[in-house]
Amino acid sequence: MTKTWFVTGSSSGFGRLLTERLLERGDRVAATLRRPEVLDELREAHGDRLWVRLLDVTDAEQARTVMAEAFTDLGTIDVVVNNAGFAVFAAVEEARDEQIRQVIDTNLVGSISVIRAALPHLRAQGHGHLLQVSTAGGQTTYPNFSYYHASKWGIEGFCETVAQEIEPFGIGLTIVEPGAAPTGFGSALATAPIMPEYDAGPAGDTRRAIADGTFALVNDPEKVVRAMVDLVDGGKRPLRLPLGPDTYRDVRASLVARLAEHDAHRDTALAVAREDLAVSEGAA
Template structure:
């Protein structure tokens, strides 16, 4: 029999985090489920007491992260998969978004995952293997009105992760950047999405995004359970991808965005290339 993997999953109480946890449990693995409020995990812990442990941690409390990771490794011997999943939606035009909102989102989507990644890497390097799953978004590849702050944090996470993948490949460590589109995770649910104070001047741009988020809960086409299965398949592949768009909407948006970038680059290629010093 294969040795069960040890998963450390943040934001595990709902949405993608819970679906990934359930998928890992179904595969016979052991899950350390991290959440700010662990009560939402009580039923799952009771159903799988030998495979699931809940730990209370706010990932923005980076001072506690080394302690938590060290404790998990001390008790379980290793961490095979880290899933940086904790997150939330933030909607607002650039002018509407406050500095506190922007900094808070970076703490959650970038500095927390970076701290967790730094904490697990020495252990993964020592065991010559492991995987780090960074839950980004289609908004980590492209952005639009109203999602400036959200996409800024996901762009940053993807930039960090792309470099990370090259750095840790010699140690047998995989990095997977997941880019979901619209999935039925509760991210748009009441009290889940954060909205900056609204200005009438952006009613037709960022305002349209507000209305979409406000009305979108429960109508998203993506199935989190199928997303979890796709993540497992990618991690198990002989040649795992660096980026994994999930959902037809994400795939279409990313491909269209890449086409638009290519079109712009080619249209301005002559001028772009002509910016070097003239040779004597």
Template sequence: MKTWFITGISSGFGREMASQLLERGDRVAGTVRRAGSADDLREKYGDQFWLGHLDVTDQPKVREVVDAAFAELGRIDVVVSNAGYGLFGAAEEVSDEQVRHQIDTNLLGSIQTVRAALPHLRAQGGGRLIQLSSVAGLAAFPGASIYHASKWGVEGFMEALAGEVAPFGIGVTLVEPGGARTEFAGGSLRGGTPMSAYDNTPAAFVRGLQDGSIEIPGDPAEYAARVIGSAEVEPAPLRVVLGEDSYAGVTAALRARLAQLEA
């Protein structure tokens, strides 16, 4: 039995992971922004489930909640930084406030969650850090420039961090899923204000994610199981790419980058 700390368990990958872990008998400390969004888990699993209320853009609160989870549960084996959302639209189409909130949530929220957990993981002699990234962390597509900025930032931070914390027995894994049938393409996806100048341009492609006209292929339950399984692999895999679309997008981007470099 392991003990897990997961941010953003009210929906999506976070919810799927928490449900699978609790069902198999692990302990889960989960965080939500909306009060009541995980009450069913608390009612069903009792003391096996620890619930914290957290908006990861509130940096002092991040440390407070992480500290409380370690204090009340003792050892936490795996910390999963999962909270985040997608902001789509051309760079001109999103507002300054949307840009700031995207970076505050996806990038700074992830960084601060990890920074808050590190003293505890070092003190207990090791553990595992899992960061939910995306195919958008290694490949870039028109219409998602700000989302890419947040995910590419997370990738750089976690890859460098892996070398920093390896001497303390802390493993680091970046998870890069492609499209999955979660709330990401529904309630959690946000967009800018469409500009007619971008109609019929590559940046307009992502509008189909908001109106539902783009089919989402991946199975979130299968993806969550793969993420959970990665915590058993030693040494920790630095990257776990999930989905045929993610693999295709990442390999095409890396090959193109290498060709550009060689040229």
């Protein structure tokens, strides 16, 4: 059975690849991007199964307008894929204010705007699946990516809350966490002048690891996209979908370390409870 997908950031990377694969298998795609002409060749090949509109996700009003047009023109949208993203590769003091703002406006506020624009229509039709493309860096961290992490940890917290709120409406939400893959995203990273104070430490180590290939791009973009499509086809709606051995390894290590640190402060945490209330500490 064919499906209709709404995909942001469809000009390159996972968004472009997903759009191509969906069209090849006969689905309909509402593809949004900042340069619609990039998809002219796909439009010629697939006709009215590809619906294309200009969308800058940092413009909330434009997001609402484009989403409404997509539902009006296509009738039903089964899956909304929040894929548009931006990152600055710089240590905390190196990034410029406008770069920081662009990361937050695109990855966090922009993703929120797309979800908010979609929900009234998904509620009205009584079904739908939101896929929020995040990263391993939505639950773990790497030096030189602090602002990217800020946006991804933020959107994951938002989505985890929203998933609970929209479940009664028959709408699912899955946070997709791909690991490092050769999608061209790395070459599009914004950078800033390097400060020697940071280059001598962990930030510089990460920079050099990416430059010399030690920070390996171990995941196949085709397989990542296939896993996303298979998830939807299978009707499953997990809160998170980790994709990649690096995602599995790094997120698991981060969670284990956080739990160990959390448990180390158990006595202090319990000691601040009010004595006039019976408070459960939950599972130990």
